[in-house]
Amino acid sequence: xxxxxxxxxxxxxxxxxxxxxxxxxxxxxxxxxxxxxxxxxxxxxxxxxxxxxxxxxxxxxxxxxxxxxxxxxxxxxxxxxxxxxxxxxxxxxxxxxxxxxxxxxxxxxxxxxxxxxxxxxxxxxxxxxxxxxxxxxxxxxxxxxxxxxxxxxxxxxxxxxxxxxxxxxxxxxxxxxxxxxxxxxxxxxxxxxxxxxxxxxxxxxxxxxxxxxxxxxxxxxxxxxxxxxxxxxxxxxxxxxxxxxxxxxxxxxxxxxxxxxxxxxxxxxxxxxxxxxxxxxxxxxxxxxxxxxxxxxxxxxxxxxxxxxxxxxxxxxxxxxxxxxxxxxxxxxxxxxxxxxxxxxxxxxxxxxxxxxxxxxxxxxxxxxxxxxxxxxxxxxxxxxxxxxxxxxxxxxxxxxxxxxxxxxxxxxxxxxxxxxxxxxxxxxxxxxxxxxxxxxxxxxxxxxxxxxxxxxxxxx
Numbered sequence: 001x002x003x004x005x006x007x008x009x010x011x012x013x014x015x016x017x018x019x020x021x022x023x024x025x026x027x028x029x030x031x032x033x034x035x036x037x038x039x040x041x042x043x044x045x046x047x048x049x050x051x052x053x054x055x056x057x058x059x060x061x062x063x064x065x066x067x068x069x070x071x072x073x074x075x076x077x078x079x080x081x082x083x084x085x086x087x088x089x090x091x092x093x094x095x096x097x098x099x100x101x102x103x104x105x106x107x108x109x110x111x112x113x114x115x116x117x118x119x120x121x122x123x124x125x126x127x128x129x130x131x132x133x134x135x136x137x138x139x140x141x142x143x144x145x146x147x148x149x150x151x152x153x154x155x156x157x158x159x160x161x162x163x164x165x166x167x168x169x170x171x172x173x174x175x176x177x178x179x180x181x182x183x184x185x186x187x188x189x190x191x192x193x194x195x196x197x198x199x200x201x202x203x204x205x206x207x208x209x210x211x212x213x214x215x216x217x218x219x220x221x222x223x224x225x226x227x228x229x230x231x232x233x234x235x236x237x238x239x240x241x242x243x244x245x246x247x248x249x250x251x252x253x254x255x256x257x258x259x260x261x262x263x264x265x266x267x268x269x270x271x272x273x274x275x276x277x278x279x280x281x282x283x284x285x286x287x288x289x290x291x292x293x294x295x296x297x298x299x300x301x302x303x304x305x306x307x308x309x310x311x312x313x314x315x316x317x318x319x320x321x322x323x324x325x326x327x328x329x330x331x332x333x334x335x336x337x338x339x340x341x342x343x344x345x346x347x348x349x350x351x352x353x354x355x356x357x358x359x360x361x362x363x364x365x366x367x368x369x370x371x372x373x374x375x376x377x378x379x380x381x382x383x384x385x386x387x388x389x390x391x392x393x394x395x396x397x398x399x400x401x402x403x404x405x406x407x408x409x410x411x412x413x414x415x416x417x418x419x420x421x422x423x424x425x426x427x428x429x430x431x432x433x434x435x436x437x438x439x440x441x442x443x444x445x446x447x448x449x450x451x452x453x454x455x456x457x458x459x460x461x
Contacts, residue, residue, distance in 0.1 A: 033154035033157035034154045034161060041149055046169075050179070051206075054176040054183075057177040065187075066123065077132050081132045082136070082392055085389040087137060088137040088140030088141040089143070089385030092145050093144060096144075096378035101152075102213060110203070111134060111137075112138040113207070115131045144385040150165065151377055159362060159365070162304065167301065171297055179198065180195055243376070254387075258391075259317060260360060261324065261418060264395030266354070268395070268399050277336055280342040281343070287350070295355075296358065303359065307359075316363035317364075317425045319422075320359040321418050328414050332409070371429065371432055371433070
């Protein structure tokens with residue numbers, strides 16, 4: 001993305017206007033970037049994530065106690081979901097380049113509705129494999145389409161919209177987990193079926209809300225598309241607009257995979273390290289999720305306000321690596337004995353992992369959009385969305401199979417490796433942005449020369 005002279009001043013004036021109207025979460029939710037459609041979409045996301053929170057908190061117990069799956073079958077089930085999720089994002093991006101994104105998002109909600117309702121009828125393992133694969137495919141595709149909606153509806157304020165989206169999503173997950181706790185306390189088959197129906201209802205309501213929105217134009221809004229037309233290296237040359245042939249963008253996506261490991265560290269690494277290597281009470285484990293949810297809802301807007309431009313996002317990627325390194329160092333130094341000391345160290349590590357997540361959400365998001373050619377955002381963002389899906393599949397295996405098996409040294413090596421990758425990501429991101437600027441400058445100079453030498457020279461004022 002190119003930030004031309006004068007653009008910063010206009011943005012500053014716009015920001016001052018926003019500040020006068022209030023920058024708090026509730027004030028921003030009332031007037032989100034993108035207007036009415038964005039407000040509807042955020043509400044749809046809240047309902048969707050509430051249903052997902054209900055299912056996420058109860059799915060493993062459902063498969064174990066209702067469907068009767070053993071540990072091996074459960075592992076295969078989760079593996080199938082991970083593989084299908086990897087395919088969901090690029091598939092949605094490919095289709096969104098050819099069909100209306102709004103209709104595709106409704107289709108994703110209906111696909112997940114059909115899949116989740118099948119659990120009310122079928123409990124055979126073969127059928128469950130297909131059900132979880134379709135659910136995961138639709139889930140990742142829906143998230144990619146929501147991301148595409150933000151780039152089109154919010155334009156230059158997409159960072160603010162993304163912050164609102166993450167705050168809403170985390171609130172939904174927390175609400176859904178709370179509702180699931182009620183059903184899990186009952187523990188009967190009928191109670192699990194009610195939880196499944198609650199998730200299904202969330203898909204119906206989300207689809208109905210998306211239906212009320214309008215299809216967003218393919219431009220980036222606010223004149224941004226015109227400013228970025230020549231941003232991508234080789235824009236307009238055959239083949240370069242294909243993300244699978246754009247080596248620079250694929251490099252960004254590849255480097256982004258380890259820069260999403262905070263998710264697995266928080267959800268897998270911290271609980272298992274507490275249980276297997278410390279004397280900290282198991283009651284501390286839920287506090288990890290509570291800390292994460294509260295901090296994301298409270299601070300995501302603040303962090304996003306400080307990372308609005310591509311170069312700032314590249315800097316945030318490096319800061320992510322340093323923050324996650326600090327988290328890994330804390331885990332390596334967590335004492336095995338002493339419940340209080342271990343609990344404090346682990347809770348501090350959860351805070352750092354959440355801080356890394358806040359940085360990752362804005363840096364990865366902004367770079368994924370800014371480094372993509374403006375006319376083919378959908379297909380590029382679809383490929384970029386694979387990084388989180390791959391991490392969700394490979395991250396837990398990396399932590400359990402290598403990092404924690406190596407003990408404290410494993411955490412130190414992981415932290416140092418991620419910090420190194422973050423430095424490379426910043427450097428390559430800035431290099432691509434510089435290339436975009438040179439491409440635009442080279443395209444602008446000949447046009448000016450032709451004007452100066454043409455048969456109808458511009459009048460001299």
